[in-house]
Amino acid sequence: MNETNIHVIYGSQDIQRMAYELMAAMDVASMLEKDTRIALKPNFAVSKPADSGATTHPEIAEGILHYLLERGFRDISIMEGSWAGADTKTSFRVCGYEALAKKYGVPLYDLKKDAFVERQAGGLTLKVCRKPLLETDFLINLPVLKAHCQTNLTCALKNLKGCIPDSEKRRFHSLGLMKPIACLSKILRPSLTVVDAICGDLTFEEGGHPVPMDRLIGGADPVLIDSYGAELLGFSIADVGYLSLAEKLGVGSTDITKATIHEHHVEEKQQTLFRASNTARELASRVTADAACSVCYGSLIHALQRLKESGKRIPDGLCIGQGFRGKSGKGIGIGNCTAGFTTHLQGCPPTAKTMADFRSGMS
Ligand code: SF4
Known part of the structure; x- marks a missing residue:
């Protein structure tokens, strides 16, 4: 291989x-x-x-x-x-x-x-x-x-x-x-x-x-x-x-x-929606999600936890999910579904590289 x-x-x-x-x-x-x-x-x-x-x-x-x-x-x-x-x-x-x-x-x-x-x-x-x-x-x-x-x-x-x-x-x-x-x-x-x-x-x-x-x-x-x-x-x-x-x-x-x-x-990426648990639930409360796929939302939760661990501020106005397709917004959109937002992170879900860049871009 x-x-x-x-x-x-x-x-x-x-x-x-x-x-x-x-x-x-x-x-x-x-x-x-x-x-x-x-x-x-x-x-x-x-x-x-x-x-x-x-x-x-x-x-x-x-x-x-x-x-x-x-x-x-x-x-x-x-x-x-x-x-x-x-x-x-x-x-x-x-x-x-x-x-x-x-x-x-x-x-x-x-x-x-x-x-x-x-x-x-x-x-x-x-x-x-x-x-x-x-x-x-x-x-x-x-x-x-x-x-x-x-x-x-x-x-x-x-x-x-x-x-x-x-x-x-x-x-x-x-x-x-x-x-x-x-x-x-x-x-x-x-x-x-x-x-x-x-x-x-x-x-x-x-x-x-x-x-x-x-x-x-x-x-x-x-x-x-x-x-x-x-x-x-x-x-x-x-x-x-x-x-x-x-x-x-x-x-x-x-x-x-x-x-x-x-x-x-x-x-399958778009068929499994995110299920938050424990600490993840607390971080998820910082995000407006509408029909978000777990593959996308899971990475976002990890990124937010990394920001938290490094003492950086979690930005306001984060939005994620298929429910944002075709909509505009002034917040920070995560993934291609939020392409109508003024600021958004591309990817479906955002790639590993963009998730890594996300940390510095959002802080
Ligand atoms: S960008 Fe892709 S992975 Fe993320 S919520 Fe939209 S459809 Fe799901």
Whole structure:
């Protein structure tokens, strides 16, 4: 698969189908031999269902399993290690993976119980679990696109932290997170990343403030995927310290301008309306919305949160949604639907780049 390709599929109703179709669009089967040892690595740092914004929807793993099993691939496992102090077995159950594994006869591995090996990268020696590193040929990383209070973004690269022992997870924090996350991605580069961007958390990896973004994102370059995701959440590349470090180590590229974005089911963008929750509701109260698509409104909520975090003023008069089509206005319109406004941000939804520019333009 071309490393510069990013595939985005929109929707929210049938996540399993979305994951299946994303795999087909990327023609993943052509990258595999029948005896390839395949591992799925979801994110369940904590034991909470996916609609909390914290963990990977099991429907994504199910869609991928369907795709692979249907094509005769049999050596498939699911592996994860919850964050330090949490119990992976409980997470497997609460997050729906225990039932999934039973249904498809796929083994689950708690990486907290795995042996580890030491490897060096970027001047650091890191302990990494054996199974994903030495007993897997094709690692499919299934992160959730979320904001994070320390690293700003948690997505493809940071999800790999589930593949190290708990003691190493704690050491990562003492090392400031950025450098060890970048070095780990050099040692354990996933073959494929499928991002759960259905409803990741607005502020922290623990969930509780889900923001509907209603899409899955797939690609081979985890740095490029993270760079794309960062901009979707209103961060610049510089805001996420480990991205440039990983790029310098040769893990991938942060240059979104060179990426080819393949969008699938674009018609779904306009069929799923935004559902606000908790903190998102407070931010949404600053916006006049009329039939706003979640893909558009979700990015706006993230952008407003980023403004708030940086101590900048949230502008008045923000308007978004299909209800503004053909109307004029003196406020600040978001998206092509508000093209009649004196000031508006183009895009349907506004692209990652314009969302990134939005921050400085509005402040
Ligand atoms: S610009 Fe309008 S139609 Fe397009 S995503 Fe935004 S709200 Fe939906």
